[in-house]
Amino acid sequence: MARPRILVIGAGIIGTSIAWRLASRGASVTVIEAGQPGAGTTDTSLAWVNASSKLDSSREYFDLAVRATAEHHTLADALGETRYFFPSGHIEISRESGEADRLRSKVARLQKSGYCAQLIGVRDIRRLEPGIRLPATAVAASYPDEGWVDGPAMARGLLERARGSGAKVLSHTTATHVALRDDVVTGAHVAPGKLVGADTVVIATGRWTQDFLARLRVDVPLTDVAGKDSQAVGVLVYRGEGLHAP
Ligand SMILES: Cc1cc2nc3c(=O)[nH]c(=O)nc-3n(C[C@H](O)[C@H](O)[C@H](O)COP(=O)(O)OP(=O)(O)OC[C@H]3O[C@@H](n4cnc5c(N)ncnc54)[C@H](O)[C@@H]3O)c2cc1C
Incomplete structure (x- = not known):
């Protein structure tokens, strides 16, 4: 054929x-x-590879992100290539008590769905990011399977x-x-x-x-999210071993 x-x-x-x-x-x-x-x-x-930020999106989008995150690990293994996908893990830090409750609930929901997420305290945060300054009461969520792509x-x-x-x-x-x-x-x-x-x-x-x-009169429903009040550009800091995103 x-x-x-x-x-x-x-x-x-x-x-x-x-x-x-x-x-x-x-x-x-x-x-x-x-x-x-x-x-x-x-x-x-x-280029943040994650599902943790999609938890409040539709179930389909969250599931797609979970599968895509896993697929990046599989692909990196298959390619034997370490310069494309950086499985740095990701930590999300809350500094205030109201935020900590939200983070606890988020981690519980992620764990229930089978996603790799855990709460960590100040000592663990400092172990991951030695230079970071935090209040003693800070709480963080760690998502070890996440990372970023070049x-x-x-x-x-x-x-x-x-x-x-x-x-x-x-x-x-x-x-x-x-x-x-x-x-x-x-x-x-x-x-x-x-x-x-x-x-x-x-x-x-x-x-x-x-x-x-x-020209083919085919309309693909794309949404332009860039507007006056929208956040069009993210801020990303690659620091130490970890990935931090807003
Ligand atoms: C600020 C920002 C942050 C983002 N953050 C994330 C994130 O954290 N995680 C995540 O997963 N995604 C993120 N995204 C989305 C992600 O980057 C995109 O979904 C992805 O890069 C799109 O890839 P693509 O191949 O579809 O498009 P593109 O990379 O745009 O590729 C399309 C290509 O088609 C070519 N092309 C167009 N028309 C023609 C033509 N007529 N003939 C020939 N070639 C043509 C273009 O030159 C282009 O190279 C982000 C996007 C932006 C803008």
Whole structure:
């Protein structure tokens, strides 16, 4: 049977993961990237691998985050690569008594759902972060399975692996639209009259997806959370062995 020809548009963390998985399973893969691989949203991400911050989201989103967190550990083992995923653990500190109650309840709920979470006191916090200044009554939650990802490095690394499995990569090439013949996908155009042929097209264009698909009159429901009062950029401190996030 002929190898399926699959075109992946967009080489962020999503497109490169898909390209690598498909190529390593024997598909004939081509990746088209408008700029540099990994230089889109993947390059501006906080990239915190966690489910603890999703506890109050929908059950589906929380479950997805739990599975994704576990999957990063599995993937790191499979790749034998230590420069993409940093399983630093994460500690969430409460300094005031009202906060401590909230944290206790959060940890109890996470533990009930099977997530690895535990309460720790000042001595343990200082063991993890020797330089930290805290009130003696501080309480923290420790999430040892969490960590962070170097998104661009991981995207580039996965793309290299995809290449190693035969994938072709066209960087600095913009797909203008999906090509159809009699409503059947035949690939994507990268310039007037220039078609990259494929049996299947994977659109991994991130926040550009609505624009890209508008021509096909396909509406993908993306939400723009950036508004006057929204927190659009997180603050992340990589310190010692641990990850601290707001
Ligand atoms: C401030 C911030 C903090 C975040 N923090 C976290 C976090 O802590 N944890 C977490 O899990 N997620 C976080 N995210 C979300 C996460 O970073 C994104 O979900 C993820 O990087 C999206 O990857 P992607 O591959 O879909 O998109 P991108 O990385 O944007 O990749 C899409 C690629 O498609 C290319 N492209 C677009 N159109 C075309 C075209 N027509 N032709 C060819 N190429 C095209 C672009 O150039 C780009 O490289 C955060 C995001 C932001 C902005």
